[in-house]
Amino acid sequence: MNREATVVSNAKISETVQGIEEASLLQAVINAVPTPIFYKDDNGCYLGCNQAFEEFIGLTKHQLVGKNVFELFDCELAEIYQKADLALIEAGGKQIYEAQVKYADGSLHDVMFHKACFHAINEEITGVVGAILDITDRKKMERELQRRAMTDSLTGLNNRAALMHELDQAIRVSKRHKKRVVFLMLDLDDFKQVNDTYGHQAGDALLIEACQRLKGCVRESDILARFGGDEFGIVLERTQGKEGAIVVAEKIIAALTKPFIVEGQETRVGVSIGIARSPADGITSQDLMKMADIAMYAAKAKGKGQYIFYSDE
Structure with a gap:
């Protein structure tokens, strides 16, 4: 083999070795x-x-x-x-x-x-x-932060933001299927007196017990939320019209008028309920909540411990 041929052969061997070394190096790098x-x-x-x-x-x-x-x-x-x-x-x-x-x-x-x-x-x-x-x-972490942002810290219920979202969803679905959404706004009667008499810690304990009672009055498919203070909201998606809303409202009144034990003492509160229905009383969540709120204050003014529909439609 002449000198020129030897140089060419060595160059090819060098290229091959270099290729193997580069491939091995690359594999070692990505393996790390x-x-x-x-x-x-x-x-x-x-x-x-x-x-x-x-x-x-x-x-x-x-x-x-x-x-x-x-x-x-x-x-x-x-x-x-x-x-x-x-x-x-x-x-x-x-x-x-x-x-x-x-x-x-x-x-x-x-x-x-x-x-x-x-x-x-x-x-x-x-x-x-x-x-x-x-x-x-x-x-x-993102899901946990989102859950916290949509959850009432005291009771573990949905908070106002979560309820607004769920109510918007329910209204959209009801429009497609031409069904009604019923929204109940609740406010505990005489709750301030409990706080003033026994303190906020006792009041919180009563609110937690009230939430458990409310859960027993609605179905799993219904949306129950605490707005803050002693106000609650409920979305009934598949209720049987006005009669179905009345059944739920009466169950709630019966459950919350039973005595609570606070600091070893028997204490009573009540509940006033305002009821609004979509689309008759509003086609947005804001409208429906506003009308239910008006009806709820009308129930309080009428003597508490009762429910009122915003309209008879």
Whole structure:
């Protein structure tokens, strides 16, 4: 072999060795990343992954390479993955979205996919590379913060914001199905006297007991909320018209006029109820609440311990 041929041969060997070393280095680098990383060709077949992805999917890299999502996941999930990949390949650029995925151990996680298209010029390979960021803890915190924002801290009931949201939803559904929504506004009678006599802690205990009694007067599908103080609201979505609202109102009055035990003493309060119905009394949650509030104060003025409808329609 002449000198020139030897130089060319050595150069090719050097390129091959360099290629192996670069591939090994790249694999070592992505294996060190705790985030699952994968890459596929434009036909959706896996070309490789890191160790974190192996743990996520429950398969080794050698079991993964050459297979597509339909060979690895159930059909419904595979279609979602394929649809996202095809959209990315067609549009190019990057893709970020949230999803819920089941890990190899069966646990369900909230994740964020970060994906991008790539083109390896030397190998003439086009495909998708992606990373899966586990955001389960963040989503749990978000859900907990949202729950707290919509929950009354004393009683655990829905608060005013939650009830407004649910009432809006109920009104929208009722419009589609041409049904009525009934809203009850409640205010405990003589509750201030309990607070003044026994203190706020005793008053809070009475409110908690009152909530338990109210729960026993409505169905699980009904929406019960505390507005604050001694005011409550109830959304009846599937009540049988005026007669159904009367049945619920009378159950509430009977439940709340029974004596409460406060600081070892028998104490009585009552309840005044205002009732408004959509669409007759309003077509928005604000209107319905306003009319029920007016009816409730009319019930108090009439002598307390009773219910009044805003209108007879």
